[in-house]
Amino acid sequence: MAEPAHRIIEQPTADKGTKPAPLILLVDDDEITRLSMAGRLKRLGYRVIEAGDGVAGLNVIRAQRPDLVILDWMMPGMDGPGVCEAIRADPELKSSQVVLMTAHDRPEQIAEGLSRGADDFLSKAASKQEVLARVQASLRSSALVREIERTRDDLDRSHRLLSAKQAELESELQSASDFVRAQLPLPGMPARGLTMQWAYQPSLALGGDLFQAIPWGSETLGLYILDASGHGVAAALRAVELMSFLREENLAKAVGSFDPGAIITEANRRFPLTQDGEYFTLWVGRLHLPSRTLFYATAGHSGAFLHAADRESQWLASASLPLGFDPDITFESASAKLRLRDRVYLLSDGIYEAPSPTGELWGRDRLQATLEGNCNHTLAHCISETMAAAKHWLSGDIFPDDVALLGVEVLDDLASEKETL
Amino acid sequence: MQITERRIGQSVILDLAGELTYANRAIFKAAVERSRRGGCRHVIVNLHGVRFLDSSALGTLALLAQSLSAAQIMVSLLNPQSYVKEIITLANLHQILPVYDSEQDALAGGHRLPATG
Numbered sequence: 001m002a003e004p005a006h007r008i009i010e011q012p013t014a015d016k017g018t019k020p021a022p023l024i025l026l027v028d029d030d031e032i033t034r035l036s037m038a039g040r041l042k043r044l045g046y047r048v049i050e051a052g053d054g055v056a057g058l059n060v061i062r063a064q065r066p067d068l069v070i071l072d073w074m075m076p077g078m079d080g081p082g083v084c085e086a087i088r089a090d091p092e093l094k095s096s097q098v099v100l101m102t103a104h105d106r107p108e109q110i111a112e113g114l115s116r117g118a119d120d121f122l123s124k125a126a127s128k129q130e131v132l133a134r135v136q137a138s139l140r141s142s143a144l145v146r147e148i149e150r151t152r153d154d155l156d157r158s159h160r161l162l163s164a165k166q167a168e169l170e171s172e173l174q175s176a177s178d179f180v181r182a183q184l185p186l187p188g189m190p191a192r193g194l195t196m197q198w199a200y201q202p203s204l205a206l207g208g209d210l211f212q213a214i215p216w217g218s219e220t221l222g223l224y225i226l227d228a229s230g231h232g233v234a235a236a237l238r239a240v241e242l243m244s245f246l247r248e249e250n251l252a253k254a255v256g257s258f259d260p261g262a263i264i265t266e267a268n269r270r271f272p273l274t275q276d277g278e279y280f281t282l283w284v285g286r287l288h289l290p291s292r293t294l295f296y297a298t299a300g301h302s303g304a305f306l307h308a309a310d311r312e313s314q315w316l317a318s319a320s321l322p323l324g325f326d327p328d329i330t331f332e333s334a335s336a337k338l339r340l341r342d343r344v345y346l347l348s349d350g351i352y353e354a355p356s357p358t359g360e361l362w363g364r365d366r367l368q369a370t371l372e373g374n375c376n377h378t379l380a381h382c383i384s385e386t387m388a389a390a391k392h393w394l395s396g397d398i399f400p401d402d403v404a405l406l407g408v409e410v411l412d413d414l415a416s417e418k419e420t421l
Numbered sequence: 422m423q424i425t426e427r428r429i430g431q432s433v434i435l436d437l438a439g440e441l442t443y444a445n446r447a448i449f450k451a452a453v454e455r456s457r458r459g460g461c462r463h464v465i466v467n468l469h470g471v472r473f474l475d476s477s478a479l480g481t482l483a484l485l486a487q488s489l490s491a492a493q494i495m496v497s498l499l500n501p502q503s504y505v506k507e508i509i510t511l512a513n514l515h516q517i518l519p520v521y522d523s524e525q526d527a528l529a530g531g532h533r534l535p536a537t538g
């Protein structure tokens with residue numbers, strides 16, 4: 001009578017709360033040898049599955065994932081080493097623990113078995129003690145491999161969860177970044193007779209440098225650039241808060257004028273140092289369009305640069321404390337006259353503090369020279385070239401600090417009839 | 422950054438070495454807090470060994486000046502070098518924190534505190 005391809009000799013009856021005995025697959029075409037070895041293993045307390053040939057053995061391994069596979073070397077069809085090779089070639093099975101059983105244990109045979117995928121050898125003539133010792137050693141290895149596999153699977157699951165969370169956070173950061181960018185002015189003509197262009201590159205997805213060029217009343221263009229200390233989400237949120245303060249309707253209500261000194265004085269009172277010592281630097285300008293007079297004030301900000309078309313250029317800044325350093329001080333406005341083709345650049349310190357690979361900063365002088373050297377090109381080209389020059393100095397595309405560069409150029413003689421020379 | 426603390430009379434001199442930045446401001450604040458709890462009247466921040474100061478460190482120094490002033494404790498800066506000195510000047514920090522070139526002058530500045538405090 002033909003025997004089944006495999007059968008379980010001993011079905012474990014694990015006690016409640018205890019681990020079932022290890023499961024061993026025994027593959028041997030010789031029924032007597034197989035029964036004998038299975039009996040010995042059973043008496044040692046293991047659960048045993050039998051298979052009569054290599055193919056049946058592989059099917060059992062796939063179906064039951066035994067803790068240990070004991071293979072006879074010599075079998076018709078697929079022999080023991082052949083089964084080993086099939087196991088190692090299968091990604092699902094390759095970590096199985098396999099012991100080859102032989103009648104002989106010649107060194108060359110052992111070498112061949114190991115090279116074809118066996119983990120250990122067991123002589124058919126082995127004593128009970130040796131069988132127990134080898135099986136226990138192999139099961140220890142098997143348990144370790146299973147533990148590593150479980151850990152790997154846990155890590156894979158954790159990695160997938162983290163990746164999903166990371167993608168979610170990046171998506172939210174992108175939304176926040178889009179929101180912040182939406183607060184920035186549209187390049188073009190912010191007022192009659194003026195053109196404006198800018199470049200903005202935060203060091204992270206969100207930056208703490210923001211700027212604006214926007215009408216404050218019918219005859220005035222408001223200009224400002226602010227820098228929230230720190231980077232990232234917290235700095236961006238604080239920057240947007242200050243930007244809200246600088247909205248036209250809020251300034252009319254909270255400050256009562258558009259004088260830059262008065263605006264910064266009030267901002268200094270309303271934006272103290274945070275508990276972590278975070279603060280703003282701020283440059284505010286108010287360009288009176290009929291007289292083309294630019295009034296400005298600064299709170300610790302590196303300021304703006306006036307590139308004059310037909311006279312000496314100047315930096316529109318003064319030594320002053322950042323917002324919140326001294327809540328009792330008053331900030332004063334200064335002024336400068338603009339002429340046709342003059343350009344005013346608002347910029348963050350991140351651009352001229354771009355370090356070279358050796359650590360040398362690009363510096364204000366090089367920045368100024370680049371802006372002046374491109375004065376005969378369009379404003380957009382000049383800003384683009386200046387950013388490129390800073391990146392060239394940096395030898396990279398990512399600035400270590402937020403970088404903003406906004407330029408406004410006087411195109412027309414706005415109100416010569418009103419200008420008193 | 423490394424910080425060494427020296428007590429001289431009612432003053433504590435914090436000798437800083439390395440970079441004072443956002444990353445290590447907690448260490449710096451902890452050292453100042455130890456000095457405050459130790460009952461000193463004058464914290465002297467020795468910047469001679471500081472190579473770099475970022476914007477966050479400026480805020481930390483300004484915050485300390487405000488909070489310690491409220492506790493009648495003076496804060497002074499000592500001997501900033503080249504780039505750090507330039508940053509302090511640009512940020513106008515010397516308006517709210519006295520800057521000394523010598524330890525003797527800094528200690529003398531602290532001695533004047535009780536008379537004016």
